[in-house]
Amino acid sequence: MSTEMSDTTVKRPERTNATKQKLFDASMQLIGERGPAEVTVDEIAAAAGVSKGTVYYNFGSKTELISQLLEYGVSLLEQRLAPDESLPSLEALERMLSSTLDFFEEYPSFTQLLVSELWRTPSAWRDTLVMLRERLFLLAGNTLSRVAQEHPVREEVQPQAMVGLTLGATLIVGLDRQVFHPERSKAEALTALMTVMTGYLRD
Template sequence: MSAAPIVRRPARTEITRQRIFDASMQLIGERGPAEVTVDEIAAAAGVSKGTVYYNFGSKAELIAQLLEYGVELLEARLAPRDDLPSLAAVEQMLRGTLEFFDAYPSFTQLLVSEMWRTPSAWRDTLTLLRERLFTLAGATLDRIPQEHAVREGVSPQGMVGLVLGAALVMGLDRQVFNPERSREESLHTLMTTIHGYLRD
């Protein structure tokens, strides 16, 4: 049985979706999903309102797909680096995560606000996206005990939650309260946590 053909989206459609994504994240980051209209998103993206609906169907679906699209971009930064030793791979993963937060500050604010909002209209979507990020980050962090002695009684899933949560909060903290703090300083702090996982 032959594999189904891969359907590729035309480049111009991807460019349009990227423009809508960027415009939406900027507006939503500033005012929140409830306060932003489709008309405003379309105007900021330089497209018609119909183009927004054509690409996403509804505002709620737009937000859901934007969350997924943003996570897809973040997943690229979390991709395991099997060509590096485990600690270097973790450092590379965290550097990529912080770089992503710098590149998409409004998305970071949306992700944090909706992740911990109860209830969130996108709770099911966020749960699935969280699992995808945890799986990717776990693939890198799970290599550490294979190469180093680690502290007993520390849950691998707990480490994934700690590392991703700390990176997310630190990235947001830099944006909002400490823009003068360098990315490398934040990375060093995060890696200190990783080194605390190792057994002397």
């Protein structure tokens, strides 16, 4: 009996994560096509292959579903932003930017949703977005702090402003490549970003 309970305890998070991933993928595709206001819970459930009741049981409402999916998407992005302490700081920065561009390419609809809601006033998910923004700033800031420790940087540039520039530039370059310049290679986009980032260093 104890073995069965242990198995259930282990498997339940896996099933939950699998359901969230299906809901995330389905929601992002639908929302990317029509926007969050135009997508219904029925459509999300059907696209994810789950019942409408399952959606409400797990999330309670569409607003809460979108809020948690935003958090789930950012948690995936956080994995790409996680600093690599084994690399020199500039190499770690380049890897972080490269991984972030990969994420934007892998989840274009989520990226568009994140951008649109960050700049929407008011947004139904503003409190969630503020909290998620702080989490992303913290991770990116850790890598930039290492750069400042290992290299002379421009003291007139505030660290938080540099973090905002780093994330903002990566987001814009990634979206511009997806929407307007799909022929532009990731290597070209990354070179442009690193050119901007190295401007933070003192000569």
